Amino acid sequence: MYFKRKELEKFRSFKGPLIDVRSPSEYYKGHMPNSINIPLFDNDERIIIGTIYKKEGRKKAVIEGLKFFEKKIEFFLDNLFMSIDSYKNFPDNNKNELFIRIYCSRGGMRSQSIAWLLEKYKLNPIILKRGYKTYRRWILDCFSKKWNIVIIGGKTGSGKTRLLSLLEKYKYQTIDLEGFACHRGSTFGGLGMKEQPSNEQFENEIAEKLYSFKTNNNIFVEAESANIGKCKIPHEFFNQMKKSRRIEILRSESNRLNELIDTYSVFTKEELKNSVQRIKKRLGPQRTKIALESIDEEKWDLVCRSVLDYYDRCYEYEKVGKENITLLDLTDKNYDEKILELINNVL
Structure with a gap:
């Protein structure tokens, strides 16, 4: 399935709420400033899914992830739409050019899943290609400049x-x-x-x-x-x-x-x-x-x-x-x- 994936520089140029769908512990360790943490999985769920992925493969990990998400989808969407509405309320924001910028760790399943869901609501999701990992490389490169x-x-x-x-x-x-x-x-x-x-x-x-x-x-x-x-x-x-x-x-x-x-x-x-x-x-x-x-x-x-x-x-x-x-x-x-x-x- 095709989603709008953008390199970091292009991703940063879009206007709209910035959503970090990683777990709270990942977000605490480091995140893009001004991002909002709306985790797809909590810390314990992420560990469980990761363990299943390593031992039993991707398919079973996806199924387990869907079970977790099914129980919280309404709560997740409420938080997401609240963040979008909050962004729209700022007077300088152009509501006609609103994109929902999403990132996870590597630009993989978590951000793709949320992008798919947002498209069903006729919204404009943008995924950060290679996710937070590419952002951190950019951060570290920044300090080497003169x-x-x-x-x-x-x-x-x-x-x-x-x-x-x-x-x-x-x-x-x-x-x-x-x-x-x-x-x-x-x-x-x-x-x-x-x-x-x-x-x-x-x-x-x-x-x-x-x-x-x-x-x-x-x-x-x-x-x-x-x-x-x-x-x-x-x-x-x-x-x-x-x-x-x-x-x-x-x-x-x-x-x-x-x-x-x-x-x-x-x-x-x-x-x-x-x-x-x-x-x-x-x-x-x-x-x-x-x-x-x-x-x-x-x-x-x-x-x-x-x-x-x-x-x-x-x-x-x-x-x-x-x-x-x-x-x-x-x-x-x-x-x-x-x-x-x-x-x-x-x-």
């Missing part, structure tokens, strides 16, 4: 993340690695953040952002270690970061303390104490004691001062963009559009 990276560096509390957000606001090309990782890259980095994505999904989000950029223009990235929480920056991209130009932000200690206080004083005392306890061996007993007592007394300047020395010592080991550094003194300056002129002058 990117014109500019590193934003500076000690903890320099306001690097705020500067990156300002650049993004004014349409500069930026990659917020900490945002994609849902972690600030430090002992306190997980506070107030969502659950971290899988490493594979972290890579997918970065590559999709890179895909939207003009290759020759600067891409601003905050200086990071190779690991941000449990997420690891793609090896090829991190190697480019290490050799990139670096703008080193200089701020006074009082500026940095105020930045840390604004960032962390909003969290509960218990959360802050737990974070301090994780680095007590490196802080030493005296600084740990001061930090914990200061949290109880809400003396945020003392809390931040207690850990600032620890952060500064860690900073000496940072290796990103250390070969070509330009210093930029932003002491006591407001982080507004006027700073962009200073950034442009040092590029």
Whole structure:
């Protein structure tokens, strides 16, 4: 049976809801951003069908799959049509050129089955040829391309993340690695953040952002270690970061303390104490004691001062963009559009 199968680049060009019909565990490990998971089989059913396929062949696996799907077809279609209706409700979407984009692992039976079903409802299904596997090859190839990276560096509390957000606001090309990782890259980095994505999904989000950029223009990235929480920056991209130009932000200690206080004083005392306890061996007993007592007394300047020395010592080991550094003194300056002129002058 013939279905509209498209190579990745063409598949991406079509407008319409993007449906991932793989199991929830496959989807969690990694998926195309903005896709909706409407699984044909749940995690256990997928394992059962896979086992039958290996032991008894394709025909019996298909029959078993049909038995599972028969029980849930109404629920599946309800979710599918709900996703289609939701897509149509966005004002900018052209309802007359609507395609239902479907992918599974390899562009095989799962996506073909759903495409066949949608055709019966006079809809326009498009299958991703070779499925998510080809998408992942594209993701990994993306990081091997040459990117014109500019590193934003500076000690903890320099306001690097705020500067990156300002650049993004004014349409500069930026990659917020900490945002994609849902972690600030430090002992306190997980506070107030969502659950971290899988490493594979972290890579997918970065590559999709890179895909939207003009290759020759600067891409601003905050200086990071190779690991941000449990997420690891793609090896090829991190190697480019290490050799990139670096703008080193200089701020006074009082500026940095105020930045840390604004960032962390909003969290509960218990959360802050737990974070301090994780680095007590490196802080030493005296600084740990001061930090914990200061949290109880809400003396945020003392809390931040207690850990600032620890952060500064860690900073000496940072290796990103250390070969070509330009210093930029932003002491006591407001982080507004006027700073962009200073950034442009040092590029």
